[in-house]
Amino acid sequence: MFASETVETRVKSIQLPDENVFKNLKTARRFAIDIGGSLAKLAYTATVQRKTSRVLEDDKDADSIYQVSDTNETVVRLHFVKFETKFIEGCLDFIQSHIRGVHSSLREMCLKVTGGGGYKYEELISRKLAVKVDREDEITCLIKGCNFLLKNIPDESFIYQRHGSPEYKFQGVDLNIFPYLLVNIGSGVSLIKVESDNQFDRIGGTATGGGTFWGLGSLLTKAKTFDDLLLLAEKGDHREVDMLVKDIYGGAYSLIGLPADLIASSFGKAARSPRKSSHNNIEETQTQFKEEDLARSLLLSISNDIGQIAYLHARLHGLKKIYFGGYFIRGHPLTMHTITYAINYWSKGEIQPLFLRHEGYLGAIGAFLKGAEEDDAEKYSWEENFAGSSGLAQSSRVLQTQNSNFDMLELDRLEKATLPFPLLLDPDLYQPDTVDLTQDTQARQYWLQCFIDGTKKQEEQAIKSQSQEEDAVTRAAMFREQYLARLEALKLNPCAFGSLNVRGLLDMRSHILKEFNFTDSYSQQKQLENEQALRCLADRLQTLDGISDPGDRALELARGLLAGNVFDWGAKEVADIMETGELRFEDAEEKLQVRPWLLDDFDAWLGKRLNGHTYHCAAIFCDNSGADIILGVFPFVRDLLKSGSKVILCVNSRPTLNDVTYQELLILLRRVAAICPVICEAAETNQLVVMASGQGSPCLDLRYIDEDLVSMLKSEGTDLVVIEGMGRAIHTNFDARFTCDSLKVAVLKNRWLAQRFGGDMFSVVFRFEEGSRLNKQPGTCQDERTGIYENKQHGTSQ
Known part of the structure; x- marks a missing residue:
């Protein structure tokens, strides 16, 4: 088939997402492939080298906190690529040409293969790549891949609402995903009842699937690819081809609940559209319909049937959730609308149809995971890399602009596994983000x-x-x-x-x-600000110790915590001031809103502290480097330590903006300990510890916390959570509820956001809530203020 072409020419003829689709092949370490009748999906891990900043303590220079040296870090990335199965030989040649000579042990590699094509192409794959081919059960891989996505990728599943605002309603991460029905729509359709990770059964199927749509579409239209056929369908009018209820009855058939525009017979009008033959003047039933109308009728016919079959099986087995996967849907709005309509029509809204953002890669992910589990004893967590992934298409115009790019997916492997924060009141209902911008x-x-x-x-x-x-x-x-x-x-x-x-x-x-190799753009700035803040720490502590009244001292500690949080390069208005180098800690304190603050629970916090309550263990999620951590957080921590509390400082595992990181804070702790005896003793006795949060964001998603931190929070009996900063306590977690006491502290450093809350620039949020139980009735002061952002934006006073 490719006798006169080079490897490069063959691949260029394939409908691939872009010219760089096979990324980092030279460092690829593990492959898995799902070969369907129409499309093949390849998954492989590769190592990516990128520049980063390594933090080293500098004991030689007393004026320097630490050294920052440029180095390379290795990131393990999981890539997914799809291509038409008929081009598999050319793709294998392309892969082989890029990894030849790189892997000396290539012949010892084992490539996991699933899907029907695993049997058909086993010998070809083995010969081309010189690897051992290990076939995996298709259904097992589908379920494994689906469970992985639902448990690990935020907003993987969604409901489609064709005329909704927004059209997509995402489900977040569901910790209780079972039981469900998976309808995998490939060339044919399989329906699988899933009750747990290891318990599932194929309970039905149909031969009318994606292959049917593509096959009949190829006969009825001139579309060259699956995506071309979808574009035709988007432009068509099925009413020109399909027979509707009103075409038979003149309107709705109300007695049995059939609306007038309901399809009574797919392609029904084609049977009644004769034309004269140009050869013998005899009337024949040859169609005269537009290609786009035929494509739309075909898409609706197949989608409606799949929807009805899925509903019947779900009802028969008592299942309330149906996930649709495979590579038939492709994020195509018309397809999702038709299936959703069918499920809702037949179930009367009792069964929920759900779609997956990465529907086409279930089998490839499952096959990859099978290989990973065999080779690696450790369990890893993964996060979606937005730089290498692409989103859902919304319309034919977007789909056409993106070509087939919308289905790209890349995942980065995290250093450690992550787990939900153990002190959330109801993890199943937790949503980190305060506002959904798709709806606002x-x-x-x-x-x-x-x-x-x-x-x-x-x-x-x-x-x-x-x-x-x-x-x-x-x-x-x-x-x-x-x-x-x-x-x-x-x-x-x-x-x-x-x-x-x-x-x-x-x-x-x-x-x-x-x-693009900018891993820590603020590393030098953080170093400078840390040095400046450390020089002011002794005076700050002396000032606090000079306040004899416990209430006044507690207020000054709170104001210091807030003043430190003003120093934020992520806030444009503040960054403009900080660029001049004229913002001092005292200036930040003066800029704070005068009490009463916008949200002011300080008296409740003070009352509990003055009544002699001592927290056993406090977990503090810190924000910025410099004045924030050194002059704001550490004095606050010192006060907790002096009262007998253990303190866990939780900081980002990976750098972002000017946020303090785990490596940096370990060194800063030693420097602060050299200034403050209380901190020094606490660090030596493990009364004060630094832990990586597992995060790499200015915000805080409590669904994904480093497993070591989770273990410590449980073992230490943590009874206070402090969340500091606008990103962690306002943009996220503002409405989060905990089983223990919580304190959310932030300065509103964005004028538009502050006005939305009903305040102004440098307004203060100091929110204290006592621990709750799931059966606690609403009505407390704190309960009434939940949702202040939404209420304020509509002009409702609190």
Whole structure:
């Protein structure tokens, strides 16, 4: 088939997402492939080298806190690629040509293969790649892949509402996913009842699936690819081809509940559309319909049948959730609408139809995981890399613009497994984000434009952080171009990557910066600010010790915690002030809102403290480097330590903006201990410990916490959680409820956001809540204030 072509030419003829689809093949370590009748999906891990900053303690220079040296870190990344099965030989040639000579032990590698094509192409794969082929059961891989996505990828599943605002309603991470029905729509359709990770049964299926749509579509139209056929269907009018109820009865058949526009017979009008043959003047039943109308009728016919079959099996087995996977849907709105309509029509809304953002890769993920479990004893957690993934298409225009890019997926392996925060009141109901920008049009427009306006400054900061690198300007420009393109795409389809929120916009920016080797753009700035703050610490502690009244001292500690939080390079208005170098800690204190604060629970906090209550263990989620951690958090920690509490300082595992990281804080703790005897003794006796949170974001998602931190929180009997900063306590976790006492502290450093809360720039949120139980009745002061953001935006006073 490819006799006269080179390997490169063969691959270029394949409908691939982009020219760089097979990324990092030279460092690939494990492969898995799901080969269907129409499409093949490849999964492989590869190591990616990127520049990072390594923090080293410098004992030689008393004026320096630590040294920051540039080094390379290795990131393990999971790539997914799809291509038409008929081009599999060319793709295997392309892969083989890129990994030849790189892996000396290639012949010892084992490639996991699933799907029907695993039998058909086993010999070809083994010969081309010189690897052992290990076939895995298709259904087992599908379930394994589906469970993995539902448990690990935020907003993987969603409900589609064709005329909703937004059209996509995401489900978050469901910790209790079982039981459910998986309807896998490949060339044919399989229906699988899933009751647990290891208990599932194929309970039905149909031969009318994606292969049917593509096959009949190829006969009826000139569409060259599956996506071309979907585009035709999007443009068509099925009423020109299908026979409706009103075509038979002249209107609705109300007696049995059939609306007038319901399809009575797919392609029914084609049977009654004769035309004369040009050869013998005899009437024949040859159709005269537009290709787009035929394609739409075909899509609706197959989707409706799949929906009805799925409903019948779900009802028969008492299942309330149906997930649709496979590569038939492709994020196509019309397909999802038709299936949703069928399920809702027949079940009268009692059964929930759900779709998956990465529906086509279930089998490939499952096969990959089978191999990973055999080779690695350790269990890892993964996060979606937004720089290498693409979002859902919203319309034919978006689909056409993106070609087949919308289904790309890349996952980065985290250093450790992550677990839900153990002190959440109800983990099943926890949602980290305060506002869903897909539903709040005004907020979405503001924040998208805010991030667009701030991209230039991020580009300049990236260049500044690597001014010695010759290609820094070029890489920074590439960051700006890609991030702006993503923001513009989100204007068209806010739901492309799940529930749109400030956290996601920040994380996406961070991912793209890292993609172009800007891992820690603020490393030098953090070093400078830490040095400045340390020189002021002794005087700050002396000032606090000079306050004799316990209430006044507690208030000053709270004000100091807030003043430190003003120093934030992530807030544009403050960053403009900080660039001048004229913002001092005392200035920050003066800028704070005068009491009563916007949300002021200080008296409740003070009352509990003055009544002699001592917390056994406090977990504090810290925010920024410099004045924030050194002059704000450490004095607050010192006061807790003096009262007998153990304190766990929880900080980011990975750098972002000017947030303090685990490596940095370990060294800062030693420097602070050299100044403060209380801190020194606590650190030596493990009354004060530093733990990595497992996060790498300015916000805080308590669904994914480092397993070691989770273990310590449980073992120490943690009874106080302190969350500091606008990203962690306002954009996220503002409404989070805990089984223990909690304190959320932040200064509103964005004027638009402050006004939304009913305040102004530098307004203060000091929110104290006592621990709750699931059966606690609402009605407390704290309960009434939950949702202040939403109430304020509509002008309701609190």
